[in-house]
Amino acid sequence: MSARDDILGRVRGALGRTGAAAPPPVPEYANAALVPERAKGPPAALVARFIDMAEEVSATVDRVAQRGDVAAAIAAWLDREGLPRRIAMSPDPALESCGWDGVADLDIRRGPTAGDDPVSVTPAVAGVAETGSLMVASGPRTPYTLNFLPDTHIAVLDAGRIVGGYEDAWAGMRPNGETGAALPRTVTLITGPSRSSDIERTVTIGVHGPRRLHIVIVGTADGEEAV
Amino acid sequence: MAHLDSLRFSENAARAKADANLQAALAKLQRDTRTSRPVVTGRLPEFEALRDRAVAIKNHTLAHLDHYLEQFEANLQAAGGHVHWCSDADAARDAILKICRAAGAKTVGKGKSMVSEEIALNDHLLANGLEVVETDLGEYILQLREETPSHLVMPAIHLKKEQVADTFREFHTNLDPSRPLDEPEAMTEEARNTLREKFLAADVGITGANMLVAETGSIVVVTNEGNGGLTQTLPRVHIAIATIEKVVPRIEDALTVLRILARSATGQEITCYTTTATGPRRPDDTDGPEEFHLVLLDNGRTKLLEGEFREVLRCIRCGACQSACPVYGAVGGHAYGGVYGGPIGAVLMPALNGIEHAWTLPEASSFCGNCEAVCPMRIPLPGLMRRWRDIAHARKLNKARARQGLAIWAWVARRPALYRLGARLAAGTLKRLGGRRGRFRSLPLAGGWTSVRDLPAPEGGTFVERWHRERGAGGSPK
Numbered sequence: 001m002s003a004r005d006d007i008l009g010r011v012r013g014a015l016g017r018t019g020a021a022a023p024p025p026v027p028e029y030a031n032a033a034l035v036p037e038r039a040k041g042p043p044a045a046l047v048a049r050f051i052d053m054a055e056e057v058s059a060t061v062d063r064v065a066q067r068g069d070v071a072a073a074i075a076a077w078l079d080r081e082g083l084p085r086r087i088a089m090s091p092d093p094a095l096e097s098c099g100w101d102g103v104a105d106l107d108i109r110r111g112p113t114a115g116d117d118p119v120s121v122t123p124a125v126a127g128v129a130e131t132g133s134l135m136v137a138s139g140p141r142t143p144y145t146l147n148f149l150p151d152t153h154i155a156v157l158d159a160g161r162i163v164g165g166y167e168d169a170w171a172g173m174r175p176n177g178e179t180g181a182a183l184p185r186t187v188t189l190i191t192g193p194s195r196s197s198d199i200e201r202t203v204t205i206g207v208h209g210p211r212r213l214h215i216v217i218v219g220t221a222d223g224e225e226a227v
Numbered sequence: 228m229a230h231l232d233s234l235r236f237s238e239n240a241a242r243a244k245a246d247a248n249l250q251a252a253l254a255k256l257q258r259d260t261r262t263s264r265p266v267v268t269g270r271l272p273e274f275e276a277l278r279d280r281a282v283a284i285k286n287h288t289l290a291h292l293d294h295y296l297e298q299f300e301a302n303l304q305a306a307g308g309h310v311h312w313c314s315d316a317d318a319a320r321d322a323i324l325k326i327c328r329a330a331g332a333k334t335v336g337k338g339k340s341m342v343s344e345e346i347a348l349n350d351h352l353l354a355n356g357l358e359v360v361e362t363d364l365g366e367y368i369l370q371l372r373e374e375t376p377s378h379l380v381m382p383a384i385h386l387k388k389e390q391v392a393d394t395f396r397e398f399h400t401n402l403d404p405s406r407p408l409d410e411p412e413a414m415t416e417e418a419r420n421t422l423r424e425k426f427l428a429a430d431v432g433i434t435g436a437n438m439l440v441a442e443t444g445s446i447v448v449v450t451n452e453g454n455g456g457l458t459q460t461l462p463r464v465h466i467a468i469a470t471i472e473k474v475v476p477r478i479e480d481a482l483t484v485l486r487i488l489a490r491s492a493t494g495q496e497i498t499c500y501t502t503t504a505t506g507p508r509r510p511d512d513t514d515g516p517e518e519f520h521l522v523l524l525d526n527g528r529t530k531l532l533e534g535e536f537r538e539v540l541r542c543i544r545c546g547a548c549q550s551a552c553p554v555y556g557a558v559g560g561h562a563y564g565g566v567y568g569g570p571i572g573a574v575l576m577p578a579l580n581g582i583e584h585a586w587t588l589p590e591a592s593s594f595c596g597n598c599e600a601v602c603p604m605r606i607p608l609p610g611l612m613r614r615w616r617d618i619a620h621a622r623k624l625n626k627a628r629a630r631q632g633l634a635i636w637a638w639v640a641r642r643p644a645l646y647r648l649g650a651r652l653a654a655g656t657l658k659r660l661g662g663r664r665g666r667f668r669s670l671p672l673a674g675g676w677t678s679v680r681d682l683p684a685p686e687g688g689t690f691v692e693r694w695h696r697e698r699g700a701g702g703s704p705k
Binding site for chain 1: 252255256259271272273276277280283284287290291292293294296297302303305306307312313314318362363364365368381382383384386387388391410411412414415416418419422423426427442443444445451452453454456457460461471476477478479480482483485486493496497498499500501502503504505506507508509511512513514515523525529530532533534
């Protein structure tokens with residue numbers, strides 16, 4: 001007998017059954033997700049909450065009116081922070097309309113990083129108001145390493161993609177209940193820059209992941225005034 | 228140092244009480260826990276309801292565990308991942324070594340994993356010629372010091388920053404001696420720079436998994452440092468190791484558990500990084516591991532599933548019970564002499580190592596109930612410890628003197644008239660001896676109590692007498 005058969009046999013024995021498991025009935029709780037109140041509200045309120053929560057965990061947030069303004073806003077922020085105008089960017093067509101040509105002296109490289117890029121720019125699939133988390137997914141146009149290796153991670157997020165709870169973000173990720181290989185290899189919730197409190201419980205920002213997380217929100221949600 | 232000496236709990240505890248560094252570190256943990264937990268749970272009015280929901284999810288999953296394990300396996304295989312079923316620690320160690328060898332690996336980067344501690348994985352890989360580097364800051368410090376984690380989520384909580392600085396100076400020999408290394412920021416920076424090279428050089432990455440999602444074939448890994456993300460992406464091969472009870476049915480179930488996990492563990496709303504990964508890199512991906520292996524381990528879980536300890540399988544390893552426990556807070560995790568310390572250790576270690584090797588741990592409880600009160604999965608830890616005490620007593624594992632004492636007490640307690648007489652005599656005598664001060668500074672047979680505090684003297688009457696007096700003649704004490 002294989003270890004697999006052994007283990008499943010012991011599980012069934014422990015549960016007082018023999019033979020293969022019938023699919024269990026869908027438990028009652030599965031029909032209604034328990035989503036906290038703070039994850040609910042009109043779009044404008046969710047954007048405001050997303051920003052509050054993200055800033056609470058030391059992310060910084062910038063807002064621009066339209067996608068074409070993103071490049072200039074990023075360049076200005078890099079200058080303010082004293083960071084080099086050198087970015088590694090996701091090779092994502094959605095990022096190409098950000099107005100890069102309008103900014104001089106911005107050195108852009110597209111593709112994954114091996115750890116020697118100081119700043120990355122990636123798209124975010126969603127923003128989750130509940131905890132100020134970004135959802136990012138890996139794929140051919142969105143290398144995973146860009147979210148983790150650079151010292152500074154800049155994420156570009158459409159205001160219309162800010163949702164209330166984790167469930168809402170995941171529903172957008174798998175509209176048809178995708179499983180296995182139909183899902184991106186990784187779907188990651190990023191909440192603030194990396195940190196540790198392993199030494200005397202003192203919170204220290206910037207461990208293995210980025211030291212800075214900067215979120216550029218593009219446009220406005222329904223009910224918001226123009227940026 | 229992964230020796231198991233749970234039976235020496237008393238000696239370990241005495242040593243821990245005399246360790247000033249440890250006592251200072253534990254005092255800080257207790258202070259922080261008392262202040263941070265109410266804040267973060269108070270901000271989420273649904274916290275208690277979420278606990279109930281998480282309990283229901285786990286109970287349902289455990290009741291249909293075979294189904295969900297098979298579903299998980301099928302979905303992970305459909306994503307191109309490999310599943311290695313392993314009954315015990317030996318099998319898991321061998322499976323992992325075999326994968327490393329097949330990959331031609333020389334170096335292994337590791338994310339934090341309690342299961343890997345449980346199976347002493349590092350020792351096995353090192354003995355077989357592999358270089359293994361822990362990447363979690365706390366675990367890395369412990370690896371340099373050849374120590375084991377003393378808390379589930381704060382592995383180096385027993386160390387003062389000065390000890391960490393000394394460790395870095397000893398092992399990072401290229402460090403400029405004049406460089407200040409006083410504060411956690413400087414030490415974190417030092418570790419970051421050293422470990423960055425290790426991440427990039429590792430052939431194999433090994434992580435644990437906080438959850439397995441049956442409906443998608445995904446693993447969920449949470450970290451604050453980002454090391455979990457890097458460990459499972461940069462190397463050519465990613466091996467995740469998880470025990471069978473880590474599975475949940477659906478993504479939504481995992482999200483419910485996530486809402487209580489970090490809040491219970493560190494007092495955060497959510498950890499910085501929550502990565503849900505499904506299989507190896509896709510044909511068009513530009514990064515990610517070429518191979519993904521999931522080592523699915525039993526190691527005693529099926530035994531727990533069948534019996535009265537099933538509820539402990541709901542544990543999500545948040546460490547809340549440890550942070551809240553006065554015994555853990557007095558002696559730290561190492562005193563428990565095994566991989567898991569604190570209340571969860573007192574219930575798990577007897578199951579994993581045999582009650583004959585760990586009967587001392589369920590004894591090390593004041594039964595104050597803090598652990599059960601904070602456990603997000605509502606595991607009845609004091610009740611389960613009590614069951615282990617029963618079992619240890621029935622098997623005559625506890626001290627003969629304790630058994631004799633209990634036997635005498637039981638003999639008397641079964642004879643109500645004698646019991647009441649004894650109680651009245653004792654109460655009266657103690658009242659007289661206690662005199663005007665009403666307290667005892669020392670008392671024969673009660674040295675364990677009076678060595679650290681006074682014993683208040685009884686006020687004279689017994690409980691039964693008072694019951695009769697206050698309930699009148701008709702009241703019958705039960």
